[in-house]
Amino acid sequence: MTFVAWVVFVLAAVLEVGGDAIIRMGLRKSAIAYIVVGFLALGCYGLVVNMVKWDFSKLLGVYVAIFALVSVLAGRFVFAETIPLSTWVGLGVIMIGGVIIQIAPLG
Numbered sequence: 738m739t740f741v742a743w744v745v746f747v748l749a750a751v752l753e754v755g756g757d758a759i760i761r762m763g764l765r766k767s768a769i770a771y772i773v774v775g776f777l778a779l780g781c782y783g784l785v786v787n788m789v790k791w792d793f794s795k796l797l798g799v800y801v802a803i804f805a806l807v808s809v810l811a812g813r814f815v816f817a818e819t820i821p822l823s824t825w826v827g828l829g830v831i832m833i834g835g836v837i838i839q840i841a842p843l844g
Contacts, residue, residue, distance in 0.1 A: 741789075742789050745785060745786070745788050745789050746786070746789070746799070746800055746803040747803060747807070748785050749782050749785040749786035749800065749803075749804075750800070750803045750804045750806075750807035750808075751807060752778050752779070752781050752782035752785060753778075753779060753782040753786075753804060753807075754804070754807050754808050754811045755778050755811075756774075756775045756776070756777075756778030756779035756781075756782060757775065757779070758775075758811065758815070758816075759771050759772075759774050759775035759778060760772050760775030760776070760779075761775075763775060786800055795838055795839075798834075798835065798838040799835050799838050799839050801831065801834075801835065802831050802832050802834060802835025802836070802838075803835070805828055805831045805832070806828065806832065809824060809825070809828050
């Protein structure tokens, strides 16, 4: 995977996780402006993630691994959640799946 693809995937993941977090805050605070900003961030995510010119299945298959990593890290460091061991193990499985999709075409 190229450096540009990594940057695009990380930016897309930040937009997706951030957009969802902003919508979540908006729903909890009944703040429509937050919800609108969250929608805009999620729309930008869709544009950014599709900048990588890969087959759709490979694109989102690999992206899911990056998204999962950013999601768990955001839960831990932004929302101060305690992440159970089972989540870390599951994240590892997802990351391995992303690597397999990226480097090992089997058919």
